Amino acid sequence: MGLFDRFQALRGLLDDAVAQYGANPFAVKMERVLSPTEAIVNGRPTILAGTNNYLGLTFNEECKAAAIDAVHSEGTGTTGSRIANGSYALHKNLEAELARFYGRRHAMIYTTGYQANLAVLSTLAGSEDYLILDADSHASIYDASRLGAATVIRFKHNDPTDLDKRLTRLAGTGGNKVIVVEGIYSMLGDQAPLAEFAEVKRKHGAYIVVDEAHSMGVLGATGRGLAEAAGCEADIDFVVGTFSKSLGAIGGFCVSDHADFDIMRVVSRPYMFSASLPPSVVASVTTALKVIEERPELRTRLWANVNTLYG
Numbered sequence: 001m002g003l004f005d006r007f008q009a010l011r012g013l014l015d016d017a018v019a020q021y022g023a024n025p026f027a028v029k030m031e032r033v034l035s036p037t038e039a040i041v042n043g044r045p046t047i048l049a050g051t052n053n054y055l056g057l058t059f060n061e062e063c064k065a066a067a068i069d070a071v072h073s074e075g076t077g078t079t080g081s082r083i084a085n086g087s088y089a090l091h092k093n094l095e096a097e098l099a100r101f102y103g104r105r106h107a108m109i110y111t112t113g114y115q116a117n118l119a120v121l122s123t124l125a126g127s128e129d130y131l132i133l134d135a136d137s138h139a140s141i142y143d144a145s146r147l148g149a150a151t152v153i154r155f156k157h158n159d160p161t162d163l164d165k166r167l168t169r170l171a172g173t174g175g176n177k178v179i180v181v182e183g184i185y186s187m188l189g190d191q192a193p194l195a196e197f198a199e200v201k202r203k204h205g206a207y208i209v210v211d212e213a214h215s216m217g218v219l220g221a222t223g224r225g226l227a228e229a230a231g232c233e234a235d236i237d238f239v240v241g242t243f244s245k246s247l248g249a250i251g252g253f254c255v256s257d258h259a260d261f262d263i264m265r266v267v268s269r270p271y272m273f274s275a276s277l278p279p280s281v282v283a284s285v286t287t288a289l290k291v292i293e294e295r296p297e298l299r300t301r302l303w304a305n306v307n308t309l310y311g
């Protein structure tokens with residue numbers, strides 16, 4: 001049997017989809033990106049309706065200037081992980097800024113949002129513990145559960161009653177219970193009933209991690225995400241997020257008040273064994289965070305656009 005033979009059925013499905021819809025997603029090439037919302041595709045100006053560029057910051061002048069300055073002063077890359085040669089003052093400063101923005105004691109940054117989930121979730125729940133995931137969780141959350149050693153349990157999407165039922169069944173078992181939900185779901189676009197989940201978490205003495213990848217900068221009075229909008233930040237043990245959406249770059253983060261948080265720097269393999277973010281990205285993200293804080297009108301405009309589109 002050939003190496004890729006087991007994917008033949010999938011290849012057939014892909015070919016059918018291309019034949020039926022006349023478009024192969026991997027064949028679409030942006031010949032030139034004109035702005036956060038427009039690119040030249042097949043020689044034609046095309047509206048980009050499928051990006052995660054919620055606040056349009058990829059072309060923000062301040063962010064671009066910060067990135068360019070950082071290339072000039074610090075070079076194009078760090079060529080090493082944080083634990084080796086990849087911790088610059090810029091990285092430390094962004095962690096301090098994120099901790100301040102979220103009003104938390106600690107923050108760590110990662111090279112992608114995907115790695116943030118891999119690192120945090122595979123570390124928090126050990127072999128005696130339980131990772132309790134919303135069934136519609138992002139692939140990075142599922143992949144994290146495979147990297148770690150915890151027992152994985154899924155509950156029905158956005159269903160606090162089902163979560164309660166599953167935690168009740170675990171009553172009396174040893175080990176920590178770590179619940180994982182998203183702020184806004186990546187594929188469905190709906191929001192978690194976070195205050196209800198927080199109540200269930202309190203009842204069972206569990207921990208809760210919220211992935212605010214799509215809700216940071218989008219929800220909450222100051223853009224901290226769904227936990228802020230739902231008024232339950234004090235109940236959230238760990239917030240994970242990404243720089244690749246509203247912040248317009250790439251990278252990931254986790255913030256928490258947990259006293260031993262920093263130990264993750266020496267036990268999370270996706271953090272320890274991958275090169276740190278290049279200075280240009282750290283600089284543009286640090287600036288984007290400032291822009292989110294200083295310009296709440298970007299969020300107001302986003303929601304006005306949403307209401308126009310769906311209204």
Ligand SMILES: Cc1ncc(COP(=O)(O)O)c(C=O)c1O
Pocket residue numbers: 112113114115117138140182186211213214242243244245250251252
């Ligand atoms: C909920 C969620 N978490 C994590 C990620 C991974 O983030 P990144 O693409 O920045 O690695 C994504 C990406 O789409 C996501 O939707």
